[in-house]
Amino acid sequence: MFDCDVLVIGGGIVGLSTAYAIQRAAPGTRVAVLEKEAGPARHQTGRNSGVIHSGIYYRPGSLKARFAVEGAAEMVKFCAEWGIPHQVTGKLVVATDREELPRLHSLVQRGRENGIPVRELGPSQITEYEPRVRGLAAIHVGTTGIVDYTSVARRLAEASGAEILYGAEVTAVDRRPWGVAVRTADRRIVRGKVLVNCAGLHCDRVARLTGDDPGMRIVPFRGEYYELADPSLVRGLVYPVPDPAFPFLGVHLTRGIDGGVHIGPNAVPALAREGYDWGVVHPRELTGTLAWPGSWSIARRHWRYGAGELRRSLSKRAFTEAVRRLLPGVDESDLRPAAAGVRAQAVLRDGTLVDDFLIREGARAVHVLNAPSPAATASLPIGREIARRVLPHL
Incomplete structure (x- = not known):
């Protein structure tokens, strides 16, 4: 009757990690992963700057703080075991304005509360790490690293032992007392005992297909990147001091595992859930975003911040100005356009940007909503x- 025990929707790194964890916790459990693209990690997983985050930014006690600290160490170990290229590089968080110094100090305290080694630096010590970077003060976070997450996702797919069905876009979910049945765009029917929704940019839509009210909507924000024509200008990873009012880290410099240096991202509203440039517009998705009351609350509350991000999106000169706060010697000709990403940001009805991982359960379903x-x-x-939440259903 069942094609599998656990049916995972979404072949990004979270969906594949779920399949891997279920197999390790309960060997022999049959897991099927449905991914609408032709391969894994085509969206958030494969379109980021490849940083293994230390966990320094996140509220102590939150899932983000706990899982990032644990996950950074485990990611390094996993990559070492499976021969995936990676480096533990450390990174600098640099204050370039006196108004940022109290926030930098707060970040030091937060890092220590999260158990992360942090070293405070003065201006001359900054140049020991990054000769071309300038700032009033900085911190060095030693546990940050870099990796290609697409390679990690592929290895997780292999190691999980799951059946991975590519080109399987979910169009309908039928949930019954005995389990769930999913129909895909090519009219395949796949039946399982429990469903796991790891659909990322489409997770709220999938939750509604199951009959569950997610209580949030995904509002997509595009992050636009450039890359340095001369990557020797930056040795490692350099970040500005983030504004705690936003989940975005600001324009930063990231040396990738391939040796190139990415600059960005900014954060602008995307006109489609997979809107990787201004020319990609899906009217139905855009209408859904605009119909959600939380979208207008964000606009009213944060319009000044948003205006600055839009300016940097539309003007290379403005983007370069943001970069020059950290790297004064750079000019427009040093920046080359690079591929953009889209952040699947959960927003509540009142406009609250969900700042922690959000996992909710329904009948025979677990939804990863942020x-x-x-x-x-x-x-x-x-x-x-x-996996801890899924296995009792079996």
Whole structure:
């Protein structure tokens, strides 16, 4: 009667980590992963800057803080065991304005509360790490690293032993007392005892297909990147001091595992859930975003911040100005456009930007409703948490 025990929707790193965790916790459990694309990690997982985050930014006691700290160590271990190229590089968080100094100090305290080694630096010590970077003060976070998360996702798919069905976009879910049946766009029917929704940019839609009210909507924010024409200008990872009012970290410099240096991202509203540039517009999805009351609350509350992000999106000169706060010697000709990503940001009805991982359960279903960065870093602990919730249903 059943094609599998656990039916996972979404072949990004969280969905594949879930399949991996279930197999490790309960060997022999039959897991099927449905992914609408032709391969794994085509969206959030494969379109980020590849950072293994330390967990320094996140509220002590939150799932993000706990899972990022655990996940960073586990990700390094997993990559070492499976021969996936990675580096533990450390990173700098640099204050370039006196108004940022109290926030930098708060970040030091938060890092220590989360058990993360942090070293405070003065201006001359900054240049020891990054000769071309300038700032009033900085902190060095030693546990940050870099990796190609698409490679990690592929290895998780292999190691999980799951049946991975690509090109399987879910169009309907029929939930019964005995389990769930899912229909895909190519009219396949797949039956399982329990469903796990790891659909990322489409997770709220999938939750509604099951009959569950997620109580939130995904509002997509595009992150636009450039890359340095001369990557020797930056040795490692350099971040500004983030504004705690927003889940975005600001324009930063990231040396990737391939040796290139990415700059960004900014954060602008996307006109489609997979709207990787201004030319991608899906009217139905855009209408859904605009119909959600929380979208207008965000606009009213944060319009000044949003205006700055839009300016940097539309003007390379403005983007370069943001970069020059950290790297004064750079100019427009040093920046080359790079591929953008889209953040699946959960927003509540009142306009609250959900700032922690959000996992909710329904009848024979577990929904992952907010898992943007640092979800890739934290994917192994997130997978275990989902497995813990799924296995009792079996």
